[in-house]
Each structure stands twice: as structure tokens, then as C-alpha cells.
Amino acid sequence: MILLRSLAYQVFLMLSVALFGGAIAIVGRWVPFRLLSRVARIWARANLIALKSLCRLDYRIEGLEHLPTSTCIVMSKHQSAWETIALRALLPVEHTWVLKRELLDIPILGSALRRFRVIAIDRSAGRAALKQLVTEGQHLLGTGHWVVIFPEGTRVPPGERASYNVGGALLAQRSGYPILPIAHNAGVFWGRRSLIKRAGTIQLVIGESINSTGKSAQQLSRETESWIEGVVARLPTRADLQRSPAQSD
Template structure:
């Protein structure tokens, strides 16, 4: 039953990617950015609703009071595609993401993502990518957009750790904008590279914003990594069969 429900949800997800992604990829370049962002936010919200309805997989958010009213840099744990959908639904719509360049080549999803003007990372040219992150990140932060980064750079299996890249911490150090750490246990229910979406409740925890003033990029990165990993370790990890 879990497999069947997961297939049905993936079908729904694929259809919505096309229905939302195609218009955004065509008209997103000429429509107001806030409007396009709100459309993509709605895509995230209906997918969370469908995930609950079809797969019985819901979520709860802890630390909502920590969401700042002003611009910040989000550093989030990366375990599955769930957090991509969820952060798009929950965070302010005017949000610039840092993504690997290859994602823009994915039909419909990547095309729509390109219209949302992300900051792209070329893994074959780390030095140039870092410079682009620092320059474009500052530009968009000063324009009032949040910046969302997955510092691990790739999805990491639940229960395992990956080196945290310092790009987001360096951006905070350079610009002075606060860092908002986010932890969750989505990988327990929506495993990396697994079709199945197990029923239950994912917990997403929003940490207190970290003021980068008087901190080095190394110290910012260390504090964020410690908080995220310690928080994730305390979240429920059920044995799914």
C-alpha cells in the first residue's frame, strides 16, 4: 500500500510540476517576480496537502517564532526532496535559492527554477562559484530577498553527516545578514533515492537567527552545523520496513 500511494503521489507531483512549471518557464521572465514567486509558493503548498492526503505524511513546525521579519540567509539540512517543496511553501515567496547548475536542465522543474533567478553553482569551478555566490547573494539580499542554501551541497541519508560548505557562512560574514538554521527529519519518511513515502509526521525545527557580527566564517559554519546536527539527532527516527 505504501508503494502504491507513493506512486500516486509522484504522479500528482509530476503533473503539478508540468502545470506550474511550464507557464512559469515561459512567462516568469516577464511577469513581476513577486507574482511568479507566489505561484511557486502555491505549488509547494498543494504538494504538501497532497502528500498528507495520499501518503498520510504530514509535518509540524517548531520554532515559528524564530522566523525573522527581515531578510536573512537560510541554511537547511538536506535529506530529500521534501524540504525543497516545504521551504518553497513556508518561507517568504521572494526567495533566491543556491542550486547546482545541472538542476536547471531538468525539464519543466529546472526551466521554472531558472525563471526564479537562482544562484547557480558549478561544481567543476568552485572558486568562481563561490565568488558568484558572494556577489549575487549580496545583491539579492540588499534587494530584500532571502537566500536559501543547503550547505551540505547534496542530499544526505538520514543518520549520516556530510561536510558543510562555508559559502553561506562566508556570505553572512561579508554582508552582515543573519543566518537562520533549519533542521528536520524528512529523510526518515522520504528517503534519499527511494520511491516510498512513509506515513507519519515530519518535524521541522527553525533555530534562532545567528548574528554574524564578530564571528569568522569558520565559526559561523561550525555553530550552524553543530546546532543542525544536534537537533536532527534528537528528532524521531523510527524503524521503517
């Protein structure tokens, strides 16, 4: 049953990307950014509803009161594809992403992503990529866009850790904008490169903003990593620990 549910959602996801992504790619250049972002939010919320309906995969948020009213740099744990959908649905519409440049080569999706003023990084470019992140990030922050960064740079399975890249912290240090840390356990339910979506409730925790004033990039990176990994360590690491009888197959 879990495989059938997962396949059904996968079909929904692909069709929704084709429909929304195709529309955004075609008309995006003539549509205001804010309106495009609202359309993307509808897509993301539709996918969260589909996950709950088809896969019985829900989520719970802790710390909504910590969402700032002003521009910030979001640094989130990266375990799954789920958070790329959920953050689009949950964050203010005026936000954009730091992502790997290869995503822009994906048919339909890549064309749609280009409409959202993303910071597309060549991860092999070293210092040039870091400079690009800081330069473009400062410009976007200055125009009122939140910037979303996955500091690990790739999806990391639950129970494992990867080094945090300093790019997001350097952007915070250079720009003076605060960091909003986000932790979750989405990988427990929707694994890296996995078709299976397990029933249960993903826990997402939003932390208090980390002030960047007077701190080095290394200090900001350590502070962000310590908070995120500390919260992740206390979240359930098995899907069955959060499943109710109604969610059982």
C-alpha cells in the first residue's frame, strides 16, 4: 500500500510541476515577481495537501512566532525534497533560493526556476561561487527578498552530518542581515532519492533569529550549525514513532 500511495503522489508531483512550471516558464517574463511567487506558493501548498491525502504525510511547525517581519537569510537543514516544497509554502512570497546551477538544465523546472531570481551556483567554482553568492545575495536582500540557503549544500540522510558551507554565514556577516535557522526531520519520512513517502508527521522547528552584527562568518556558521544540529538530534528518527493507528497501512 505504501508503494501505491507513493507512486500516486509522484504522479501528482510530476503533473503539477509540468502544469505550474510550464505556465511560469511561458508567461513569467511578463508577470510581476510577487504574483509568480504567489502562484508557486499555491503549487507548494497543493503538494503538501496531496502528501497528506495520498501518503498520509503531514507536518507540524514549532516556532512560528520566530518568523521575523523583516528581511533575513534562512538557513535550513537539508534531508529531503520535502523542505524545498514546504519552505516555498510557508515563507513570505518575497523569497528566493541559492541552488546548484545544474537544476536550471532540467526541462520545464529549470525554465521556471529562472523566473524566481535564484542564485544559481557552480559548486566547482570555489571562491568565484562564494563571491557570486555574496554579491547577488546582498543585492536581493537589499531589494526586500529573503534568501534561502541549505548550508550543507546537499541532502544529508537522518543520523548523518555534513560540514556546513560558510557562504550563508559570510553573506550574513557582509550584509548585516540576521540568520533564521530551521531544523526538521523530513528525511525520516521522505528519504534522499527515495520514491517512498512514509506516513507520519514531519516536525519542523523555526529558531530565533541569529544577529549577525559584530560576528565573524565562522562564528555565525558555528552558531547556526550548533542550533540546527542540536534540534535535529532531539527529533524522532523513526517514522513509526509518530504514526497513529489512522496513519497505519
